[in-house]
Amino acid sequence: MSTATLTxxxxxxxxxxxxxxxWKKYLWSLDHKIIGLQYLFGSLAFLFVGGGLxxxxxxxxxxxxxxxxxxGNVGNPLSLAFINPQFYNAxxxxxATVMVFLVVMPVLVGAFGNYxxxxxxxxGDMAFPLINELSFWVWLASGLIMLAGFFVAGGAAxxxxxxxxxxxxxxxxxxxxxxxxxxxAGIFINGLASIMGAxxxxxxxxxxxxxxxxxFRMPLAVWALFITAFLLLLAIPVLSAAGAxxxxxxxxxxxxxxxxxxxxxxxxxxxxxxxxxxEVYILILPAMGMVSDILSVNSRKPVFGYxxxxxxxxxxxxxGFIVWGHHMFVSGMNLVLSAAFGVSTMVIAVPSAIKTFxxxxxxxxxxxxxxxxxxxxLAFVSMFVIGGFSGIFMASTPVNxxxxxxxxxxxxxxxxxxxxxxxxxxxxxxxxxxKMFGRLMNxxxxxxxxxxxxxxxxxxxxxxxxxxxxGMMRRIADPTAYEHLRALxxxxxxxxxxxxxxxxxxxxxxxxxxxxxxxxxxxxxxPWEATTLEWTVDSPPGHGNFATTPTVYRGAYExxxxxxxKDFIMQTEPPDPDLPASxxxxxxxxxxx
Amino acid sequence: MSSAxxxxxxxxxxxxxxxxxxPKFGMLVFLASEAMLFAGLIGGYIxxxxxxxPGNWPPPGAPEIGVKIPxxxxxxxxxxxxxxxxxxxxxxxxxxxxxxxxxxxxLGYGLTALFGAxxxxxxxxxWLHLKHEGMWLDTYGTYGSCFFTMTGFHxxxxxxxxxAILLVTWRAILRQMRLFSGQAPTGSHTCExxxxxxxxxxxxxxxxxxxxxxxx
Numbered sequence: 160m161s162t163a164t165l166t167x168x169x170x171x172x173x174x175x176x177x178x179x180x181x182w183k184k185y186l187w188s189l190d191h192k193i194i195g196l197q198y199l200f201g202s203l204a205f206l207f208v209g210g211g212l213x214x215x216x217x218x219x220x221x222x223x224x225x226x227x228x229x230x231g232n233v234g235n236p237l238s239l240a241f242i243n244p245q246f247y248n249a250x251x252x253x254x255a256t257v258m259v260f261l262v263v264m265p266v267l268v269g270a271f272g273n274y275x276x277x278x279x280x281x282x283g284d285m286a287f288p289l290i291n292e293l294s295f296w297v298w299l300a301s302g303l304i305m306l307a308g309f310f311v312a313g314g315a316a317x318x319x320x321x322x323x324x325x326x327x328x329x330x331x332x333x334x335x336x337x338x339x340x341x342x343x344a345g346i347f348i349n350g351l352a353s354i355m356g357a358x359x360x361x362x363x364x365x366x367x368x369x370x371x372x373x374x375f376r377m378p379l380a381v382w383a384l385f386i387t388a389f390l391l392l393l394a395i396p397v398l399s400a401a402g403a404x405x406x407x408x409x410x411x412x413x414x415x416x417x418x419x420x421x422x423x424x425x426x427x428x429x430x431x432x433x434x435x436x437x438e439v440y441i442l443i444l445p446a447m448g449m450v451s452d453i454l455s456v457n458s459r460k461p462v463f464g465y466x467x468x469x470x471x472x473x474x475x476x477x478x479g480f481i482v483w484g485h486h487m488f489v490s491g492m493n494l495v496l497s498a499a500f501g502v503s504t505m506v507i508a509v510p511s512a513i514k515t516f517x518x519x520x521x522x523x524x525x526x527x528x529x530x531x532x533x534x535x536x537l538a539f540v541s542m543f544v545i546g547g548f549s550g551i552f553m554a555s556t557p558v559n560x561x562x563x564x565x566x567x568x569x570x571x572x573x574x575x576x577x578x579x580x581x582x583x584x585x586x587x588x589x590x591x592x593x594k595m596f597g598r599l600m601n602x603x604x605x606x607x608x609x610x611x612x613x614x615x616x617x618x619x620x621x622x623x624x625x626x627x628x629x630g631m632m633r634r635i636a637d638p639t640a641y642e643h644l645r646a647l648x649x650x651x652x653x654x655x656x657x658x659x660x661x662x663x664x665x666x667x668x669x670x671x672x673x674x675x676x677x678x679x680x681x682x683x684x685x686p687w688e689a690t691t692l693e694w695t696v697d698s699p700p701g702h703g704n705f706a707t708t709p710t711v712y713r714g715a716y717e718x719x720x721x722x723x724x725k726d727f728i729m730q731t732e733p734p735d736p737d738l739p740a741s742x743x744x745x746x747x748x749x750x751x752x
Numbered sequence: 753m754s755s756a757x758x759x760x761x762x763x764x765x766x767x768x769x770x771x772x773x774x775p776k777f778g779m780l781v782f783l784a785s786e787a788m789l790f791a792g793l794i795g796g797y798i799x800x801x802x803x804x805x806p807g808n809w810p811p812p813g814a815p816e817i818g819v820k821i822p823x824x825x826x827x828x829x830x831x832x833x834x835x836x837x838x839x840x841x842x843x844x845x846x847x848x849x850x851x852x853x854x855x856x857x858x859l860g861y862g863l864t865a866l867f868g869a870x871x872x873x874x875x876x877x878x879w880l881h882l883k884h885e886g887m888w889l890d891t892y893g894t895y896g897s898c899f900f901t902m903t904g905f906h907x908x909x910x911x912x913x914x915x916a917i918l919l920v921t922w923r924a925i926l927r928q929m930r931l932f933s934g935q936a937p938t939g940s941h942t943c944e945x946x947x948x949x950x951x952x953x954x955x956x957x958x959x960x961x962x963x964x965x966x967x968x
Contacts, residue, residue, distance in 0.1 A: 286774045358781040366774055392785045400792030404901065412890025413897035415796065421811075421893035426799050430792055 189288035190702055195274030196595065197295050199588075202266040203672075205302060207665070209257035214662050215242065216250040221648075221655035223637035245334055247636035248317035253308070255320035256342065259442065260349050261302045263580045267445040268353075268391070269298065271587055272360055272384045274595065278693035279381050281369025281711060283703040286362040290355050298352035305345030308338035316342035319634060321435070324416030324427035328408040340409050343402040350395040350402070357391035360384060369692070371711035375469070376730070378691050378715040379462060382469050383448020386476045390437040390444070394480070398434035401427060428490055432483035440479040443543075443575060444472055446583030447514060450536045452715075453590050454518055456689045457533035458525025459726050461716035464517040471510035471517075478507045488559045497556045504554035511547055515540065526719075531605030532687075535586035538613050542578025546571055549624070564634075567627030573620045585609070585668070592672075593686045597698040598679030604671040611664035618657035622650050688727050691715050695731055775942050779949045786909075790957050793902050797964065800894040814892040815885040817899070819967050826881070827966075833874040834962050837910075840867035841955045844917070844948055847924070851944060856928035856937060861921045861944075864951070868914040875907050899965060906961055909954045916947040 184193060219242040222235040234240065242250070273291065277284055285291045308315030313335030318327040322342065330336035364385045368377070377385075405427070407413040414420035416427050455462045462468060484492060484500035492500075518540050527533065549571040553559045562568065585608075593599045626647045631638060638644040638651055685694040692709055693700070709731045717728035772780075801809050810818065819827050840863070847860020879900070882888075887896050920943060927937040 286778055354782070354785045358778050358785065361781050362774055362778040366777060392781065393788050396785050396789035397792035397795075400789055400796065403905070404796065407889065407897070407901060413901065414890070414894050415800065415897055415901075421800070421804055421895075422897075423799055423803055426796055429799070430796060433792075 187292070189284070189292050191273045191277050191285045191288065191291060192595075192700065192704075194291050194295050195270050195272075198265045198269035198273060198298070199271075199595075201295070201299055201302075202262050202270060203669075205257055205261035206266075207669075208306070209254055209262055210662050210665065212250050212254040212257065214659060215239070216247060216254060217655040217658040218242070219247050219250070219636060220638060221652040223639055225637045226639045242636075244636035245317060246314060248319075248634065249309070249315040249335075249338070251634060252317050252319050252322075252342075253306070253315050256305055256316070256345075257302075258576070259320060259438070260305070260346065261298075263442050263576060263584070264353070265298060266584050267449075267580060267587075268384065268387055268441065269295070269356060271380070271445065271449060271591070272356065272387075274591065275380055275693065276360060276363055276384060277367070278594075278696070278700060278704055279378050279691055280364060280367065280372050281692045281705060281709045282363070282367040283705065285359050286367060287359050291359055294352045294355035294359070297348060297355070301345045301349035301352060304341055304348060308335070308341040311335070311337040311341065313338050321431055322405065322427075323431075324405070324408070324424045325418070328405055328416040328424075328427070330409060336409055340406055343405045343409070347399050347402040347406075350399040353391045353395045357388040357395075360388040361392065364388075369705075369709050369711050372692075372730075375466065376711055376714045378448075379451040379465070379468055379472075380445070380448040383444045383446075383451075383472055386472050387441050387444045390441050390476055390479065394434045394437035394441070397430055398438075401430035401434070404430075425487075425490060428487050429483070432486045433480075435486060436483040437476075437479045439575075440475055442580050444475065446539060446580045446587075447472065449587045449590075450539045450583050451514075451518065451521070452689075452691070453532050453536040453586050454521050454540075455716050455718065456590075456687050457528045457530060457536070458522045459528075459718045460521055460525040461714075461718055462517065463520030463523070464513070465714070465716065467513055468517055471513040474510040475507060478503060478510070482507065485554055485559070488556050489563045494556075501554050501556050501559075505551060508547070508551055515544060515547075530589070531600070531602055531609055532586045532590035534606065534609045534613075535582045535589060538609070539579055539582040539586060542574055542582060542616070546574030546576075546578055549574065562627060564632055565627035566623040566631045566633060569633055570620050570623035570627055573623070577616060577620065582612075585612070588672070590687065591693075592675070593679075593682030594693055594698050594700070596676055596679070597682055598675050598677075599682050599686060600675040600679055601671050604667060604674075608664060608667045608671060611667065612661065615657050615661035615664055619654055619661050622654050626650050626654075688725075690717050690727050690729050692730055695729060773942065773945075775946055776949065779946045783949065783953045786953065787957075790905070790960070793905060794960065794964065797898045797902060800898060804894070810895050811892045814895055815882055815887050817882070817966060826878070829874060830878065830962070830966060833871055833878075834958065836867045836874075837871045837955055837958055840864045840871070841952050843867065844951055847920075848941075848944055848948055851924070851927070851937075851941060854937065856924045856931055857944070858921070858924040858928045861917065861924045865914065865917045865921050868910060868917055868951075872907060872910055872914065875903065875910075879903075902961055902965065906954070906957060909957070913947070913951045913954050916943075916950065920944050920947050 184190075185197070188194070218239055222237040222239075224234050224238040224240055224242050225244065226235045226238065227233055228235065273285070306315070315335070315338045316322065316327070316333070317335060318333050318339065322339070326332050327339055327343075330339075333339050364377075364381060368374075404413070404415040408415050408417065408422075414422040416422045416424050418424060451462055451468060482500055482504040484496060485504045488497050488500075522537075549567065552562065553568065553571065589600055589605055626644075629644070629647050631644050631647055631651075632641075635641070639648055682698050684696065684698060686698075687694070692705075692711070695709065696704060711730045712733050713728060713730055715730060717730075719726045720728055804811070810816065816824065817826065817830075819831070823831065843860045843863040845860075847857035847864065849857075850860055851857035882899075887899070889897055889900050923939075923943060927939075930937050
């Protein structure tokens with residue numbers, strides 16, 4: 160295994176960055192921790208934008224502005240008149256775009272990736288701090304460009320976040336040439352930010368690990384972000400190419416997606432989903448990695464099957480590139496090809512199940528600490544299982560054809576994206592908040608927030624399975640316009656009420672987050688008694704992270720090692736020569752130097 | 753994995769420097785991403801072209817850009833232009849070699865900048881010529897769309913590379929001035945090495961693009 164990849168010259172060259180002070184520190188600092196916080200605050204702000212869009216579109220579904228009432232009047236008395244069908248389309252399009260590109264990706268990859276990677280592998284900063292900072296500002300610009308669509312003639316992009324051609328590529332169809340162009344430009348620029356982050360992460364993880372930090376001593380969160388960076392690196396540029404073609408088709412008369420002139424609308428779908436499916440794992444792998452760490456710490460047990468966890472993530476990452484066709488079963492696909500895509504998709508269930516059972520193995524028999532971070536991590540596992548199971552439904556072509564483009568799909572991806580990624584985000588914030596700000600978040604408020612979120616989440620999204628199987632299509636502005644959906648309208652109203660509850664529960668999180676900045680209990684270096692390197696330094700860590708480059712002697716999960724007084728051993732603790740060999744067996748020595 | 757893929761030094765000119773410094777490693781990873789961008793474009797091109805069926809590519813009436821035997825005037829222009837771009841990789845390498853041996857590398861870098869500029873100029877001339885003949889982004893179905901988009905993306909990369917090479921050439925001029933005044937050149941070669949990786953990559957992409965757009 161590779162060991163020391165960093166000498167002193169390198170370590171010091173990174174400490175030499177001039178440390179900015181005051182408010183400038185939060186705008187221009189090249190410190191990975193500040194950039195991580197910039198991403199965190201930026202994406203939390205967008206979370207509330209995206210959530211607001213969701214509540215508006217849910218309101219329209221419950222109380223449609225175009226509903227024909229029994230008395231013959233048009234418009235439910237409770238409806239919001241400004242939500243017409245075109246605006247409704249913009250709402251769900253931008254809700255998804257914001258949540259994917261401006262919330263889940265930047266919070267998991269941008270915020271926690273930046274903050275945790277150098278701290279967890281034991282180096283002072285990322286390999287390219289300037290590019291790191293640039294990536295944040297480019298990302299922010301991309302978000303503002305996409306949202307600017309709401310203020311142009313025709314409104315924001317309204318072709319769905321998948322922006323299928325020719326709906327997206329012909330101005331007469333989408334009704335908002337500028338909005339759709341801004342969307343595509345935003346996606347392209349967002350991709351630049353992702354790529355800058357990705358090659359930075361890869362370079363950092365491969366080359367800047369502390370002495371003794373072999374690849375197989377890295378915490379799973381770092382492994383997950385490492386694999387995610389490869390997915391970003393290889394999948395994003397394909398979307399960029401497609402986005403460029405879309406901009407050209409809309410504005411310069413090219414015919415890439417124009418069937419009348421020999422173009423191929425299906426080409427968009429292939430390019431989009433070649434990116435889109437790895438993207439799914441970009442959104443969930445970092446969550447998996449961080450949850451693995453949180454489960455292990457709070458169960459006081461090593462991660463069950465550490466290497467299997469790593470290999471499973473690599474397998475998921477690889478398989479993610481060869482399953483994109485399962486999004487296109489109803490697009491007119493050769494049956495043999497659809498069978499192949501179906502099988503390759505189901506194969507992903509194997510590494511996913513390995514991970515799930517290993518999480519269960521990790522908490523099995525542990526002395527579990529039910530703190531807020533742990534509760535959110537457990538919610539991640541259980542909700543991910545539900546979302547994963549409904550995913551297997553869709554991998555099977557015949558079932559897919561039945562449920563395609565229904566609310567069953569909406570239920571599925573909210574179970575993996577909210578139930579998975581967002582619960583993992585909450586878990587990670589509660590868990591690493593003390594490291595970031597030096598204070599603990601309030602546990603009571605945290606638990607209330609968790610309970611409300613968990614209950615409202617399920618009340619909101621589980622019934623979507625039912626209305627989906629009942630035949631309710633996605634992306635319709637008024638379910639009451641369809642005879643067969645009128646009986647489902649009470650469920651839609653129920654979902655909307657639950658969604659409002661879910662949305663307002665997040666204010667509690669916001670209150671807890673900002674209140675704890677000043678009034679939280681001081682955290683100390685290692686409030687959770689965890690073993691990894693970030694817990695060896697002050698909270699928050701100083702500029703340059705480590706006073707001296709740490710040396711790593713053991714794996715990341717030395718909990719409840721027999722024969723030890725404490726139930727955790729820091730990665731930096733040298734092996735005790737007096738221990739019997741059996742106790743040492745779990746921390747196989749790896750040459751240092 | 754063997755020990756230390758990358759060593760400490762940012763400055764690869766230091767004695768005993770290892771094969772990859774951090775910036776070089778990062779550039780190689782970044783180029784993998786760039787390769788996927790062109791893979792997306794080329795993949796799209798293949799789909800669109802195959803969809804036209806045999807004999808319809810180029811579409812009837814479109815200006816002939818494919819290589820003929822004997823080659824047409826336009827063929828010769830693009831063959832020579834391709835040779836110029838490929839030669840620029842050699843001159844760049846020559847500049848780097850001279851620089852590593854303590855010279856300035858000015859002649860190699862300067863020639864590379866010149867060849868790069870010629871390539872872009874000829875590309876621009878070809879675009880104008882084809883536009884004059886009636887071929888543009890929105891004509892001849894997907895034929896014009898593909899040609900101008902792919903050569904445009906590549907041309908933009910060449911342009912960025914050319915800017916970097918102008919910077920490298922400027923650095924070489926400074927180095928040459930130090931040599932004239934009897935001092936040894938100082939400073940790291942990171943800028944030159946990174947530009948070199950990028951420039952060679954852009955050249956290799958052109959081999960693929962030339963093959964599918966002009967030859968096959």
